[in-house]
Amino acid sequence: MSALQEVAPPERAGVRREALYFAVRNGKLMAGFGIVLVLLLLGLLGPVLFTDAPNEYGPQPMSPPSAEHWFGTTTFGQDVFTQFVHGLRSTFAVGVVGGGIAAVIGMLVGFVAGYRGGVVDEILNMLTNVILVIPTLAVLLIVNAYLGIRSVAVQGLFIGLTQWPWAARAIRAQTFSLRTREFVDLARMSGAGTGRIIAREIAPNMSSYLFMTFILLFGGSVLIASSLDFIGLGPTEGVSLGLMLQNANQWSALQLGLWWWFVPPGAAITAVVGALYVANVGLDEVFNPKLRET
Amino acid sequence: MRRYFSRKLLIYGLTFFVAVTVNWMIPRFMPGDPVASMVARANVNKPEAVEAMRAYYTGLFGLDQPLWQQYANFWGALLRGDFGVSIWLFPTPVSEVITRAVPYTLALIVPSVLLSWVVGNRFGAYAARRRLLDNTVLPVGYVLTAMPYMWLAVLLAWAFGVILGWFPVAGGYSFSMRPNWSVTFLLDLLHHWALPFLSLFLVALGGWAIGMRNMIIYELESDYSNYLAALGAPSRLIRRYAFRNAVLPQITGLALQLGVLVAGALVTEIVFAYPGLGSLILKAIQNKDFFLLQGTFLFIVLGVLIANFIIDIVYVVVDPRTRAGMAGAQA
Numbered sequence: 001m002s003a004l005q006e007v008a009p010p011e012r013a014g015v016r017r018e019a020l021y022f023a024v025r026n027g028k029l030m031a032g033f034g035i036v037l038v039l040l041l042l043g044l045l046g047p048v049l050f051t052d053a054p055n056e057y058g059p060q061p062m063s064p065p066s067a068e069h070w071f072g073t074t075t076f077g078q079d080v081f082t083q084f085v086h087g088l089r090s091t092f093a094v095g096v097v098g099g100g101i102a103a104v105i106g107m108l109v110g111f112v113a114g115y116r117g118g119v120v121d122e123i124l125n126m127l128t129n130v131i132l133v134i135p136t137l138a139v140l141l142i143v144n145a146y147l148g149i150r151s152v153a154v155q156g157l158f159i160g161l162t163q164w165p166w167a168a169r170a171i172r173a174q175t176f177s178l179r180t181r182e183f184v185d186l187a188r189m190s191g192a193g194t195g196r197i198i199a200r201e202i203a204p205n206m207s208s209y210l211f212m213t214f215i216l217l218f219g220g221s222v223l224i225a226s227s228l229d230f231i232g233l234g235p236t237e238g239v240s241l242g243l244m245l246q247n248a249n250q251w252s253a254l255q256l257g258l259w260w261w262f263v264p265p266g267a268a269i270t271a272v273v274g275a276l277y278v279a280n281v282g283l284d285e286v287f288n289p290k291l292r293e294t
Numbered sequence: 295m296r297r298y299f300s301r302k303l304l305i306y307g308l309t310f311f312v313a314v315t316v317n318w319m320i321p322r323f324m325p326g327d328p329v330a331s332m333v334a335r336a337n338v339n340k341p342e343a344v345e346a347m348r349a350y351y352t353g354l355f356g357l358d359q360p361l362w363q364q365y366a367n368f369w370g371a372l373l374r375g376d377f378g379v380s381i382w383l384f385p386t387p388v389s390e391v392i393t394r395a396v397p398y399t400l401a402l403i404v405p406s407v408l409l410s411w412v413v414g415n416r417f418g419a420y421a422a423r424r425r426l427l428d429n430t431v432l433p434v435g436y437v438l439t440a441m442p443y444m445w446l447a448v449l450l451a452w453a454f455g456v457i458l459g460w461f462p463v464a465g466g467y468s469f470s471m472r473p474n475w476s477v478t479f480l481l482d483l484l485h486h487w488a489l490p491f492l493s494l495f496l497v498a499l500g501g502w503a504i505g506m507r508n509m510i511i512y513e514l515e516s517d518y519s520n521y522l523a524a525l526g527a528p529s530r531l532i533r534r535y536a537f538r539n540a541v542l543p544q545i546t547g548l549a550l551q552l553g554v555l556v557a558g559a560l561v562t563e564i565v566f567a568y569p570g571l572g573s574l575i576l577k578a579i580q581n582k583d584f585f586l587l588q589g590t591f592l593f594i595v596l597g598v599l600i601a602n603f604i605i606d607i608v609y610v611v612v613d614p615r616t617r618a619g620m621a622g623a624q625a
Contacts, residue, residue, distance in 0.1 A: 130308050134309055135594055266442060269441075270442070
């Protein structure tokens with residue numbers, strides 16, 4: 001064990017430096033993360049700078065974008081830009097909570113099923129398949145409809161609880177291929193327990209894969225949350241991008257021609273999720289030498 | 295093959311069981327008194343309706359009975375096709391309300407899913423390893439697949455419905471018409487159907503194209519492709535073999551995407567006020583019509599399970615390995 005650990009660190013640092021070398025030269029990765037970073041900063045700093053309550057009614061309803069109201073106002077005179085920055089924040093929050101919970105459950109189930117195999121694998125696999133087939137949104141509809149007070153955190157929690165199956169399946173398959181490698185055998189022979197082997201030997205060897213899984217789960221959570229908001233099961237207080245779309249649809253922004261009400265929120269969701277997907281392709285190229293463009 | 299199907303059926307049976315159980319549990323184990331809150335939230339003015347609702351809820355929840363008996367009763371009612379009575383359209387049975395909406399949803403979702411799958415696969419396969427096309431198909435695909443379904447629907451409705459005025463933006467047919475089998479009515483139906491269909495089709499298209507492109511590239515790098523190329527086979531032939539192999543994961547992908555596609559159809563219907571299940575769900579939520587909501591939930595689950603099973607059958611037809619009992623498709 002000790003001999004292994006002495007050899008491992010310099011090698012790992014080398015891999016990291018190489019990954020970084022290719023990462024900063026990868027256009028997809030940089031552009032994708034750049035867009036996400038800009039929107040993230042807007043969501044984090046915006047509500048600090050634009051402290052007005054996002055849902056407060058204003059004196060100038062239905063005015064198009066101007067110097068005073070950057071994104072115009074709604075039929076109730078609410079400032080669309082203020083709603084937008086607050087909404088961005090809840091969108092990122094739902095993505096982190098939903099994607100994070102789904103990633104944790106998916107990793108637990110995937111690692112244990114893939115590493116232990118046998119009956120444990122059979123049971124976990126059955127559970128995964130059952131939840132995989134159930135249409136997620138339908139379950140979330142029922143749960144959220146019965147929840148009296150809804151918050152972004154609870155929404156994210158339930159999204160996370162229903163989103164994990166495909167991640168679990170993918171991680172299980174990867175674990176399966178890793179568990180018969182020599183270094184895992186070596187760790188097993190030196191008496192390491194299951195948890196330790198998974199945490200120290202298997203997980204680090206697929207860390208890039210896990211990170212990419214989290215990104216996809218994040219994007220999925222954002223999209224599902226926006227659908228829920230749009231159906232009218234969004235957070236009961238506060239703003240989200242999906243809620244903005246719902247309000248715009250409900251108060252016929254379409255027929256009234258208030259395009260500044262429904263274009264920004266949808267564009268922001270598309271930008272966040274799309275940029276993450278593109279960054280994911282870039283990451284894949286960074287970690288997988290076969291895919292690098294020559 | 296028998297093992298493959300029995301395993302699939304076991305999973306679907308279990309899934310249905312879990313879905314029904316969840317459906318039964320949620321109203322009972324959520325905080326608060328469901329009967330009182332439902333009657334209070336329903337906002338019905340007629341006292342006889344309130345009384346009927348209270349009696350109905352108490353009867354259905356059977357709060358005086360032990361839990362296991364409530365659960366058994368729930369299954370009994372379900373197997374008789376009894377989903378309860380809608381509150382929004384009191385006293386129409388929920389099953390009737392749903393069967394009226396289902397044709398609209400199916401008419402939207404089936405063509406859009408199948409067409410986007412076929413066209414997306416063609417596009418993706420064609421774009422793979424062709425630099426110019428790849429550089430356009432890929433970004434467009436990513437933008438489309440990252441779009442929330444309802445946003446594209448709103449944009450299309452705004453552009454083609456409000457600004458250009460080519461298509462109506464609400465309803466399944468014109469308000470001035472009654473459903474019948476005349477040509478004018480069918481044309482009107484088609485006119486209202488076009489935009490929601492296009493919206494669903496476009497969002498789904500991107501994902502299939504990207505998936506197919508990646509699969510084709512993977513297949514073109516595999517040993518059999520290299521071997522064929524070394525033998526001097528024309529690239530058209532190699533591509534055809536690659537396509538046939540790459541379609542298999544796309545079929546599995548279709549099964550995995552069903553839930554997302556249904557969700558997309560629901561929100562798209564809401565944008566266009568299309569009289570399918572999505573609009574039904576919206577009405578159920580707005581009117582606190584929980585029976586309707588729960589009935590729709592079970593209906594969607596059932597539909598997705600059936601669709602999954604059809605895809606399984608298609609997979610057996612397409613992939614000979616599952617027929618021979620080899621490890622082709624994993625359960």
